[in-house]
Amino acid sequence: MIPNPSPRVAAALRAQRSHTFKAFYATIRGAKPRPHEPIEDGPPADNDFILSILRTNPSLRDARSYLASFGLRPQSPPVQSKDAKIPNVVPSVEDTVQVNKAITPVEEPKPSPVIASILNPVYRRTALVKIQGPFTENQLDSICRGLVYLEKLGLVSVIVVENEDRSPGQEDERSAIIDETMRVVTNLEKQGSRARPIVGAVVRLGPKPDDTSEPGFEPPETHTIPSDLIPIRSALNAGEIPVIAPFALDSFCRSVRVDANDVIAGLTRGMVEVASSESPQREVPDGDLKFSGEVDLTPLRLMIIDRNGGVPSYARSGYPHLLINLTSEYEHIHDTFTDQWAQLNPSALSNLELARVCLHYMPSTSSAIMVSHKSPSSLIGNLITNKPAVSSSLPHALLQGNRSLTPHTPTLLRRGLPVQVLRSLGDIDRAKMTTLLEQSFKRTLDQEAFYSRLSKVLDYVIVAGDYAGAAIVTNEPSSSGGEPISYLDKFAVLPNHQGDGTVDFLWVALHDESYGLGHPFSANPNGGKGGKGEGRDLVWRSRADNPVNKWYFERSTGHMRMGPWVLFWCDAEKRLKIEEGRRGSAGLSYIEQWEEGRLSDWGKVVLKVPSSWK
CATH class of the missing domain: 3.40.630.30 (Gcn5-related N-acetyltransferase (GNAT))
Incomplete structure (x- = not known):
C-alpha cells in the first residue's frame, strides 16, 4: 500500500x-515488433505503386507538407492593357463598335481545373540521384521502378551513374561508363518513363573562380556555369529523366572521367544558383492555378542508391543510422567509424561527405537519403513524409527488437x-x-x-x-x-x-x-x-x-x-x-x-x- x-x-x-x-x-x-518489410528484388505486383504509397502511412501533417511542395502553383490573372483610351469626341454607332473591339481584351480559353489537374496533376521538383552500381538486371529494374514512381508523384530524378568496378584510369573506362548509362536509360524506358542519356561533361574541374572558403567547409572540386545545365534543362522540359555519365571538363577543355560525387556536388550548387537567380521572375501573386510543365531546378532531395545502404551506427551494433544531424554528428560519426565497417561499406564515409556538401547548398527543408537497392519503396516514404523509416527517438528497447531494422534500412540525413x-x-x-x-x-x-x-x-x-x-x-x-x-x-x-x-x-x-x-x-x-x-x-x-x-x-x-x-x-x-x-x-x-x-x-x-x- x-x-x-x-x-x-x-x-x-x-x-x-x-x-x-x-x-x-x-x-x-x-x-x-513491427512486421518485417518486404525486400524488393522480385517482380512488382500490379498495384505496387499504390501499395508503396499506402505503406508510408502519412500523417495529416505529412500530407500537407507534400502538397505544399508539389501542389499546384497560383498564377496571376491577365492584365488589361492601359494604352487603349476612348477618344474625347462623340462617336458614331459604327465608331463605338470599333473602339469596343479595340479595348476589349481577348480572353484566352482557360482549362478546367479538373481537366488541367488530370493532365498535369503536380508541380514538378527535382532530385539528384546517384546510382552506384554495378547492379544485376533485376536490381536495376527495382531501382528504376522506384524512380519512375517518384516521377509520378512529381519528383523528377537527375541521375548520375557510377560503377565501382570501373575505377578511373582503366583503359576502357569511358566506353564502360557510357554503356552503364545506357543500361539505366533503357531500364527507365522499360518501366514506362522517358529518359535521355547525357554523356557530355556538365561540370568543370576546379573551384569556382569567386569561391571564398568557409571555416570547416570545403567547396566542391567542380563547378558549373548556367550554360552547362542546358542539356539537363532541355531533358526536364521535354518530360525526360536526364541520365548523366560522370565526366567533367578539365582546364584544357577535355572531357575526363571523374568521381560521380564530384559531378553531383557541382551540379547541386549550380542548380541551386540558377534556380535562385530565376525565382524572382517566376514568382506570381495569388490568382488562378498554374498548370505548367516547368520543372523547379532547386534539388529537393539527394538520393544515394548503392548495394550497402546507410551509414553504420555505433548505437545499433553496425546497423545503419536512422537519422543524422550533420551539423552536430558529422565529426563524431567519422571518429567512431570502425575498420570493419570500412570493409563492409567502403563508400559510406564518402557518401556522408557528399550529403554534407550538397545539403550545405540545398534549402534547409531538403534532405538526403542513403538507401540500398533492396528497398526502393522507402524512397516514396521519404518523399511523402520526409522522415526516416523508423524514428530515431523511439526507445532503444523498441529499436533493438524491431525486425524492420536490417542492414539495408535507409539513413536519412539533414543539415540539422x-x-x-x-x-x-x-x-x-x-x-x-x-x-x-x-x-x-x-x-x-x-x-x-x-x-x-x-x-x-x-x-x-x-x-x-x-x-x-x-x-x-x-x-x-x-x-x-x-x-x-x-x-x-x-x-x-x-x-x-x-x-x-x-x-x-x-x-x-x-x-x-x-x-x-x-x-x-x-x-x-x-x-x-x-x-x-x-x-x-x-x-x-x-x-x-x-x-x-x-x-x-x-x-x-x-x-x-x-x-x-x-x-x-x-x-x-x-x-x-x-x-x-x-x-x-x-x-x-x-x-x-x-x-x-x-x-x-x-x-x-x-x-x-x-x-x-x-
Missing part, C-alpha cells in the same frame, strides 16, 4: 488497479542544427527562450515566475540551433525525502521547425542526458556528459487532451492518467539493463522492488508544479 496518498493520486491508482499495472509498461516490455547543453540559468538567452516557448505553446509566459522557479530547480537545458527547440529539465524535491525527481518541465520546438527533424534531434539529446545516460550509444556530441554517468528516470506531465500525447506514448516507458493530466515516465535504461542481466532468463517483473511507491511520489510532486502561463 502507498502511505497516505493524496485524494487525486488515490483515485487514479484505484482506476488503474484492474490493470495490475501492466498497462504502464506496455510501451516497451510488452511491445510487439548544433545541439548544446546549458547548466546555468545565466547561460540562457531569456528573450529567445521566451519567444520559443510562447510560439510553440501559443500562450503568454509568466516570465518573472517561470525564471524565478528555474533559478531554484534548474538541472539543465538542451538547446537546438539558435533556440529553434529546447528541452528544460529540473530537479524537483521528492515528497518522500529521497533523491530529486528529474522532471521534463518544457519540451518546445518552433512551428517552422516542426517536421524538419529538430524534434527527433532534441529528444535523442534529451535521452542521452537523462534516462539513456551510461550507455555507449549515448555518447553523442551534444556538449553534455558524453554518455558517462548514471541514468535517471525522467518524468513529465501532459494535458489529457494534448494531441502530442500519441508521440509521448510511443517514447515513454509507461504512463498513468491523473484527472486532467497524463503522467509519463522513462525508466533509466542502464538500471534496467543491469537488472535484466542479474535476472537472466527470468526477465523483469511488472513491479520491481525499487519501483514501489514511486508513482505516488511522482504524482504528488508533478501535480503541484505551478503553471508557467499567464
Whole structure:
C-alpha cells in the first residue's frame, strides 16, 4: 500500500488497479515488433505503386507538407492593357463598335481545373540521384521502378551513374561508363518513363573562380556555369529523366572521367544558383492555378542508391543510422567509424561527405537519403513524409527488437542544427527562450515566475540551433525525502521547425542526458556528459487532451492518467539493463522492488508544479 496518498493520486491508482499495472509498461516490455518489410528484388505486383504509397502511412501533417511542395502553383490573372483610351469626341454607332473591339481584351480559353489537374496533376521538383552500381538486371529494374514512381508523384530524378568496378584510369573506362548509362536509360524506358542519356561533361574541374572558403567547409572540386545545365534543362522540359555519365571538363577543355560525387556536388550548387537567380521572375501573386510543365531546378532531395545502404551506427551494433544531424554528428560519426565497417561499406564515409556538401547548398527543408537497392519503396516514404523509416527517438528497447531494422534500412540525413547543453540559468538567452516557448505553446509566459522557479530547480537545458527547440529539465524535491525527481518541465520546438527533424534531434539529446545516460550509444556530441554517468528516470506531465500525447506514448516507458493530466515516465535504461542481466532468463517483473511507491511520489510532486502561463 502507498502511505497516505493524496485524494487525486488515490483515485487514479484505484482506476488503474484492474490493470495490475501492466498497462504502464506496455510501451516497451510488452511491445510487439513491427512486421518485417518486404525486400524488393522480385517482380512488382500490379498495384505496387499504390501499395508503396499506402505503406508510408502519412500523417495529416505529412500530407500537407507534400502538397505544399508539389501542389499546384497560383498564377496571376491577365492584365488589361492601359494604352487603349476612348477618344474625347462623340462617336458614331459604327465608331463605338470599333473602339469596343479595340479595348476589349481577348480572353484566352482557360482549362478546367479538373481537366488541367488530370493532365498535369503536380508541380514538378527535382532530385539528384546517384546510382552506384554495378547492379544485376533485376536490381536495376527495382531501382528504376522506384524512380519512375517518384516521377509520378512529381519528383523528377537527375541521375548520375557510377560503377565501382570501373575505377578511373582503366583503359576502357569511358566506353564502360557510357554503356552503364545506357543500361539505366533503357531500364527507365522499360518501366514506362522517358529518359535521355547525357554523356557530355556538365561540370568543370576546379573551384569556382569567386569561391571564398568557409571555416570547416570545403567547396566542391567542380563547378558549373548556367550554360552547362542546358542539356539537363532541355531533358526536364521535354518530360525526360536526364541520365548523366560522370565526366567533367578539365582546364584544357577535355572531357575526363571523374568521381560521380564530384559531378553531383557541382551540379547541386549550380542548380541551386540558377534556380535562385530565376525565382524572382517566376514568382506570381495569388490568382488562378498554374498548370505548367516547368520543372523547379532547386534539388529537393539527394538520393544515394548503392548495394550497402546507410551509414553504420555505433548505437545499433553496425546497423545503419536512422537519422543524422550533420551539423552536430558529422565529426563524431567519422571518429567512431570502425575498420570493419570500412570493409563492409567502403563508400559510406564518402557518401556522408557528399550529403554534407550538397545539403550545405540545398534549402534547409531538403534532405538526403542513403538507401540500398533492396528497398526502393522507402524512397516514396521519404518523399511523402520526409522522415526516416523508423524514428530515431523511439526507445532503444523498441529499436533493438524491431525486425524492420536490417542492414539495408535507409539513413536519412539533414543539415540539422548544433545541439548544446546549458547548466546555468545565466547561460540562457531569456528573450529567445521566451519567444520559443510562447510560439510553440501559443500562450503568454509568466516570465518573472517561470525564471524565478528555474533559478531554484534548474538541472539543465538542451538547446537546438539558435533556440529553434529546447528541452528544460529540473530537479524537483521528492515528497518522500529521497533523491530529486528529474522532471521534463518544457519540451518546445518552433512551428517552422516542426517536421524538419529538430524534434527527433532534441529528444535523442534529451535521452542521452537523462534516462539513456551510461550507455555507449549515448555518447553523442551534444556538449553534455558524453554518455558517462548514471541514468535517471525522467518524468513529465501532459494535458489529457494534448494531441502530442500519441508521440509521448510511443517514447515513454509507461504512463498513468491523473484527472486532467497524463503522467509519463522513462525508466533509466542502464538500471534496467543491469537488472535484466542479474535476472537472466527470468526477465523483469511488472513491479520491481525499487519501483514501489514511486508513482505516488511522482504524482504528488508533478501535480503541484505551478503553471508557467499567464
